[in-house]
Each structure stands twice: as C-alpha cells, then as structure tokens.
Amino acid sequence: AQSVTQLGSHVSVSEGALVLLRCNYSSSVPPYLFWYVQYPNQGLQLLLKYTSAATLVKGINGFEAEFKKSETSFHLTKPSAHMSDAAEYFCAVSWNSGNTPLVFGKGTRLSVIA
Amino acid sequence: GAGVSQSPSNKVTEKGKDVELRCDPISGHTALYWYRQSLGQGLEFLIYFQGNSAPDKSGLPSDRFSAERTGGSVSTLTIQRTQQEDSAVYLCASSLIVVQAGGDTDTQYFGPGTRLTVL
Numbered sequence: 001a002q003s004v005t006q007l008g009s010h011v012s013v014s015e016g017a018l019v020l021l022r023c024n025y026s027s028s029v030p031p032y033l034f035w036y037v038q039y040p041n042q043g044l045q046l047l048l049k050y051t052s053a054a055t056l057v058k059g060i061n062g063f064e065a066e067f068k069k070s071e072t073s074f075h076l077t078k079p080s081a082h083m084s085d086a087a088e089y090f091c092a093v094s095w096n097s098g099n100t101p102l103v104f105g106k107g108t109r110l111s112v113i114a
Numbered sequence: 115g116a117g118v119s120q121s122p123s124n125k126v127t128e129k130g131k132d133v134e135l136r137c138d139p140i141s142g143h144t145a146l147y148w149y150r151q152s153l154g155q156g157l158e159f160l161i162y163f164q165g166n167s168a169p170d171k172s173g174l175p176s177d178r179f180s181a182e183r184t185g186g187s188v189s190t191l192t193i194q195r196t197q198q199e200d201s202a203v204y205l206c207a208s209s210l211i212v213v214q215a216g217g218d219t220d221t222q223y224f225g226p227g228t229r230l231t232v233l
Contacts, residue, residue: 032220043118043205043224051220090157097220099145099164099209101173104157 006105019078023091033074034092118225126231135191139208152202196232203227
C-alpha cells in the first residue's frame with residue numbers, strides 16, 4: 001500500500017530564510033507526486049507535481065521539489081520565505097496518474113516569522 | 115470557467131440526522147473525488163467517480179455514507195444518521211481525464227470544502 005510521510009508537523013522559518021518541507025513516500029510502482037498548499041478556511045491548491053518527466057519540478061510562488069528515487073523523497077523547497085507562505089502544506093502520491101485517488105501525508109504547517 | 119464549488123460551506127446538524135453535501139465540478143471534468151479532512155485522520159479519500167464507470171467506494175468509512183453523481187456532473191455526498199465522529203471538512207475535487215487543448219490532466223482541482231459539525 002502506498003503511504004506518505006511528512007517529517008515535522010510544524011516548521012517555523014524566518015522571513016527570507018530557506019524553506020525545506022520533507023516528504024518521503026512508499027510506492028511499489030513509479031509514483032505520481034504532488035505538493036498542495038492550503039490557506040486557512042480554503043481548499044487545496046496545487047503547488048507542483050511530478051509525473052515522470054524532469055526530476056526537478058518548479059511550481060508556483062517560487063517553490064520547487066526534486067524527485068529522488070533512491071531516497072524515495074520529494075522534498076519541497078523555496079530559497080526565500082515570504083510572510084504569505086504561511087499555510088499548511090500537503091504531500092500526496094498516486095499510483096497510476098493524477099486521475100486516481102490521492103494518498104496524502106499528514107501535512108506540515110509552515111510559520112514565517114518576521 | 116469557474117472552479118469546483120461546494121455547498122453549503124458550513125453545516126451544523128444534530129446527531130442522528132441525515133445530511134447532503136453538494137459538489138459542482140469544473141465543467142468538462144469527467145473525474146470527481148470526495149475526500150474528508152479531520153484533525154485525527156488527516157486527508158482521507160472517500161469515493162471516486164470516473165465517467166460512466168462504477169464508482170470506487172473503497173474509502174467510504176461505513177454504509178451510512180453514500181454518493182451519487184447525476185448526469186456526469188454534480189455530485190451529492192449523503193451521510194445518514196450522522197455521528198459526532200463524522201464532524202470534518204468534506205472536500206470535493208475534479209480532474210480532466212482526456213487531453214484537450216489547453217487542458218491539464220493529472221491534476222485534481224479542489225473546492226473550498228463543506229465544514230460539517232455534528233452536535
């Protein structure tokens with residue numbers, strides 16, 4: 001069965017500092033991997049996705065993630081945090097394509113300190 | 115045009131009552147998903163519709179939960195005899211299966227959710 005582990009339920013960074021949110025997955029087949037962001041009282045918004053093309057994926061709002069098969073990881077990074085990045089971030093995996101049900105990690109809440 | 119919409123945005127009900135939650139997917143999206151987001155369980159898949167195929171109900175937590183999708187578009191999630199543990203945010207998503215000009219497959223677009231509180 002597929003699973004997703006997000007290390008750290010809460011990450012706090014200073015404004016302008018590097019953002020690193022960790023995601024590891026287990027999948028018996030090549031996965032499709034996603035990062036979603038959720039702002040308070042809103043639905044989920046796609047940040048970026050990996051679908052077996054380039055291993056370094058660039059998304060919206062300056063975020064990017066690198067698929068590392070050997071480490072079964074798909075960590076999310078951003079060089080410089082903004083106050084507006086404060087939100088909940090979810091890593092998700094699907095076994096076939098993005099058009100099958102997603103398995104989500106527990107989420108990481110990002111706080112940005114001025 | 116518009117994104118996924120859900121109604122109501124908030125629903126408060128008494129234990130034992132039935133509730134219906136509605137989802138309007140993005141026009142042209144043939145796949146529709148229901149997820150539940152709760153403090154204890156995180157984000158969980160409930161049910162998945164794809165075109166005219168039989169829905170994948172493998173995520174429904176009990177037989178009190180059911181969903182239908184009429185005309186390949188609007189979907190209704192029904193919870194019968196609600197329990198306090200059903201309190202959660204219910205999220206709907208839709209995706210495009212067939213590649214169309216300007217379309218983006220492999221991406222689920224989420225609605226804002228319905229917050230259900232069972233007293």
